[in-house]
Amino acid sequence: MLVVQKYGGTSVGSIERMQKVAERCLATARQGHQVAVVVSAMSGETNRLLDLTRQLHDDPNDREVDVIVSTGEQVSVGLVALAIRKAGGKARSFLGHQCKIVTDSSFARARIVSIDGQPIRDALAAGEIAVIAGFQGVDESGNITTLGRGGSDTTGVAIAAALKADVCEIYTDVDGVYTTDPRDVPNARKIDRISYEEMLELASLGAKVLQIRSVEMGMRHGVPIHVRSSFSDAQGTWVVPEETDMEKVVVAGVTVAKDESKIICEDLPDTSGVAGKLFAPLAEQNISVDMIVQNQAYDGTTDLTFTVPRGDRKRAVDILKASVPDLVGKNGERIQSDDEIAKVSVVGVGMRSHAGVAKTMFQLLANENINIQLISTSEIKISCVIARKYAELAVRALHDGFGLSLPPSERTGL
Ligand code: ADP
Numbered sequence: 001m002l003v004v005q006k007y008g009g010t011s012v013g014s015i016e017r018m019q020k021v022a023e024r025c026l027a028t029a030r031q032g033h034q035v036a037v038v039v040s041a042m043s044g045e046t047n048r049l050l051d052l053t054r055q056l057h058d059d060p061n062d063r064e065v066d067v068i069v070s071t072g073e074q075v076s077v078g079l080v081a082l083a084i085r086k087a088g089g090k091a092r093s094f095l096g097h098q099c100k101i102v103t104d105s106s107f108a109r110a111r112i113v114s115i116d117g118q119p120i121r122d123a124l125a126a127g128e129i130a131v132i133a134g135f136q137g138v139d140e141s142g143n144i145t146t147l148g149r150g151g152s153d154t155t156g157v158a159i160a161a162a163l164k165a166d167v168c169e170i171y172t173d174v175d176g177v178y179t180t181d182p183r184d185v186p187n188a189r190k191i192d193r194i195s196y197e198e199m200l201e202l203a204s205l206g207a208k209v210l211q212i213r214s215v216e217m218g219m220r221h222g223v224p225i226h227v228r229s230s231f232s233d234a235q236g237t238w239v240v241p242e243e244t245d246m247e248k249v250v251v252a253g254v255t256v257a258k259d260e261s262k263i264i265c266e267d268l269p270d271t272s273g274v275a276g277k278l279f280a281p282l283a284e285q286n287i288s289v290d291m292i293v294q295n296q297a298y299d300g301t302t303d304l305t306f307t308v309p310r311g312d313r314k315r316a317v318d319i320l321k322a323s324v325p326d327l328v329g330k331n332g333e334r335i336q337s338d339d340e341i342a343k344v345s346v347v348g349v350g351m352r353s354h355a356g357v358a359k360t361m362f363q364l365l366a367n368e369n370i371n372i373q374l375i376s377t378s379e380i381k382i383s384c385v386i387a388r389k390y391a392e393l394a395v396r397a398l399h400d401g402f403g404l405s406l407p408p409s410e411r412t413g414l
């Protein structure tokens, strides 16, 4: 078999941890497998590097930031390759440009365009363990790029796809994907198998255990992903195509996202073209809008509420004031915004065939006297925006209310 193993920051967080990684890689190789390893920066290192750039400049140039933050992974690959050699194995390190992980030029959030797996295949054919830097790539002009926070997951799955590996193992500091973040809810339960679709929703709605793009990539190329702990040998969670018995679970998991803000535009004229006029300048300035709710009043006006990433809230309001003063007022008199929100969501493919999940969710929140500000649904998820101070309470209420701490077979009713 050809196995890709990705180790996250905590898993390579110290020399001792790297020695453990080296042992695991060698044990896998000894079982007769070819091993390609993708590593993250040591834990805390990417934050430290980002902090250095901000000490120097409050709006640092993206290209230079990528040159700086990509170095965390350069140190890790060298050290892990050395650790494997020290333990008696053969290893060769690769930076993104050396195994030609070509990306577009969107610094800090670049997308992988292609990977030339040949240098890695050559190393494997020579009996070496290939140790590849996660998170980084190179654009067509030779600039160093990075793939966004948590991007080493995507490097791992992309390398697995390029090499047609049998599995991509994601080693992290929890032993799998849980029904909700086990750090916040101690009775969260490990999920044995989850579909790509559900994992995609969980990841995009706040579960940072896998970067969203890594799940997209796994789904597109059919790479089985095994999320597991580098601290134990226990089986983790398999992320795989949907299987029939998965339908028995109505709600697979609960997530919370605390990084959005709400913007309300009041007293807009209730005529055609208004929403288009409002959102066009935001889209042009690359602000991604998430939930949108519009409500008509009886007096011919309408209120429009939407959410944006918190870091973009101020810019979004400024753009609206400048580009549509006729709608929102020259000084933004008709705009209100709120940073103190959180989005809680329940996710599960079983919702497709089950009515009543939304009703139960609303009741569970009401039981805790939590007011719902915005709601959005898709076939397999329901999200509610609430006041941020209730986020933890809401997650626990939903997790317990849907019986997620119980084994799937013991979860009764809705
Ligand atoms: P790594 O450095 O290995 O990439 P991350 O910190 O990016 O690790 O991701 C692992 C973390 O994801 C866990 O420590 C956990 O707190 C968090 N997490 C959030 N939601 C979930 C979930 N549903 N299941 C498991 N872990 C989760």
Ligand code: ASP
Residues within 6 Å of the ligand: 008, 009, 040, 041, 046, 047, 072, 134, 135, 148, 149, 150, 151, 152, 153
């Ligand atoms: N080191 C990068 C980060 O901290 C990438 C990763 O760890 O996946 O975001």
Ligand code: MG
Residues within 6 Å of the ligand: 008, 150, 153, 208, 209, 210, 211
């Ligand atoms: Mg991560």
